[in-house]
Amino acid sequence: MKKAYRASLLRFDAAGQPLYDEDGLLVVGPDPDGGQRVIDAGPFAAVASRHADAPVTHWPGRIIAPGFIDMHVHFPQTDIIGAPAEGLLPWLENYTFPTESRFAEPAHAAEVAGFFLDELLRNGVTTALVFATSHPASVDAFFEAARGRALRMIAGKVLQDRHSPDGVRDDTEQSLIDTEALIRRWHGIGRLGYAITPRFAPTSTDAQLRGAGELAARYGDTWIHTHVAENKDEVRWVRELFPAARSYLDVYVGFGLMRRRAVYAHCIHFDDADRQLMRETGAAAAVSPTSNLFLGSGFFDFEGAQRVGYHHALASDVGGGTSFSPFHTMMAAYYVGREGQTKPGLSLAPSQLWWRHTGAAAQALGLEGVVGNLQPGCEADFVVLNPQATPLLARKTARAQSLEELLFAMIVLGDDRLIERTVVSQALLPA
Numbered sequence: 131m132k133k134a135y136r137a138s139l140l141r142f143d144a145a146g147q148p149l150y151d152e153d154g155l156l157v158v159g160p161d162p163d164g165g166q167r168v169i170d171a172g173p174f175a176a177v178a179s180r181h182a183d184a185p186v187t188h189w190p191g192r193i194i195a196p197g198f199i200d201m202h203v204h205f206p207q208t209d210i211i212g213a214p215a216e217g218l219l220p221w222l223e224n225y226t227f228p229t230e231s232r233f234a235e236p237a238h239a240a241e242v243a244g245f246f247l248d249e250l251l252r253n254g255v256t257t258a259l260v261f262a263t264s265h266p267a268s269v270d271a272f273f274e275a276a277r278g279r280a281l282r283m284i285a286g287k288v289l290q291d292r293h294s295p296d297g298v299r300d301d302t303e304q305s306l307i308d309t310e311a312l313i314r315r316w317h318g319i320g321r322l323g324y325a326i327t328p329r330f331a332p333t334s335t336d337a338q339l340r341g342a343g344e345l346a347a348r349y350g351d352t353w354i355h356t357h358v359a360e361n362k363d364e365v366r367w368v369r370e371l372f373p374a375a376r377s378y379l380d381v382y383v384g385f386g387l388m389r390r391r392a393v394y395a396h397c398i399h400f401d402d403a404d405r406q407l408m409r410e411t412g413a414a415a416a417v418s419p420t421s422n423l424f425l426g427s428g429f430f431d432f433e434g435a436q437r438v439g440y441h442h443a444l445a446s447d448v449g450g451g452t453s454f455s456p457f458h459t460m461m462a463a464y465y466v467g468r469e470g471q472t473k474p475g476l477s478l479a480p481s482q483l484w485w486r487h488t489g490a491a492a493q494a495l496g497l498e499g500v501v502g503n504l505q506p507g508c509e510a511d512f513v514v515l516n517p518q519a520t521p522l523l524a525r526k527t528a529r530a531q532s533l534e535e536l537l538f539a540m541i542v543l544g545d546d547r548l549i550e551r552t553v554v555s556q557a558l559l560p561a
């Protein structure tokens with residue numbers, strides 16, 4: 131049955147420009163998969179007359195906006211948010227690997243996966259690209275939890291067969307067998323997708339990276355998900371381990387791991403040849419500013435990404451990242467974009483920060499027209515924002531003179547309190 135929602139309505143055009151209807155109407159209806167899709171959207175006065183048969187839910191004073199997309203996040207690191215370390219490598223050794231070793235246990239993995247997904251939803255995130263751990267049970271637990279909530283989620287088993295302690299290190303051959311079995315079990319089941327997930331080049335042998343590249347070629351619509359050029363000590367280490375590669379990113383090219391739907395977290399210590407590779411292959415950067423500031427990794431070059439023109443979109447990177455809230459991530463992206471002074475042509479307008487966490491993320495994932503926007507045909511995953519959620523938000527948003535001022539007030543002052551509700555398409559997935 132058709133349903134309509136009346137409130138202010140935020141969408142984006144294909145170029146990423148915001149479309150805003152102060153009094154808007156979003157009309158959704160069933161799709162053949164058992165979910166809900168957007169049928170029509172726009173000003174109430176124009177849209178309502180075309181759908182007299184649809185019952186209207188009215189949310190006065192509220193804003194409907196696309197569900198946020200988190201381009202890179204680790205569900206097993208939920209419990210190590212805010213673990214202090216001198217930098218990435220000691221943080222991995224002292225906190226991350228010991229914490230992840232517990233995910234061999236299915237009951238533990240299931241408990242954390244459920245908490246994690248509920249936390250995403252409380253923060254208005256409806257789709258995410260997610261690291262599990264090296265244990266296949268962690269992937270099963272995650273996808274079971276996502277299926278139970280009817281969410282569009284992408285995840286995969288971490289591949290790490292060297293330079294990793296007992297408890298998280300996997301076996302080269304078995305890791306590839308497990309990956310293929312998990313692809314067959316989960317990829318394309320309802321709204322779920324599989325990501326082939328080498329942790330990062332230093333913790334995989336050549337044989338494991340080669341096997342990952344072969345699977346990525348054989349299963350061409352899966353995702354690839356890894357880390358690159360996050361931290362200077364890490365970059366130095368990669369140079370020692372792979373002396374023949376032109377750059378860190380070039381290691382992945384050599385193993386067939388750059389293509390459309392390949393997502394690289396961080397991409398900080400890049401040169402223009404790396405940026406050009408990203409552009410030519412259609413790979414995407416998952417920009418994780420709260421993580422990069424917290425771990426002291428560096429500053430993503432938004433100007434470079436826009437000048438060369440490659441896919442880049444925003445991510446929390448919890449638990450290196452410090453918040454599940456897209457508002458906190460957008461705020462940190464703004465700070466990072468200001469570093470060294472904003473360069474000419476750089477566009478970090480509030481609406482562009484918002485776009486990088488919704489529609490641009492969908493494009494980066496090859497999911498444009500599916501999620502990340504509220505144009506007709508998109509799955510009906512959306513948030514309802516309450517700009518009166520706190521006294522200061524109410525005061526500041528009431529004074530906004532333009533859409534950019536309104537969006538910026540929410541980015542600067544917003545957190546989970548701004549998300550009044552999160553609505554997901556409710557696709558009914560096969561058991």
Ligand code: GUN
Pocket residue numbers: 204218222226329330357360421447450
């Ligand atoms: N590089 C390799 N593993 C990780 C991880 O878990 N988090 C971050 N931020 N970087 C990594």
Ligand code: ZN
Pocket residue numbers: 202203204357395447450
């Ligand atoms: Zn990460």
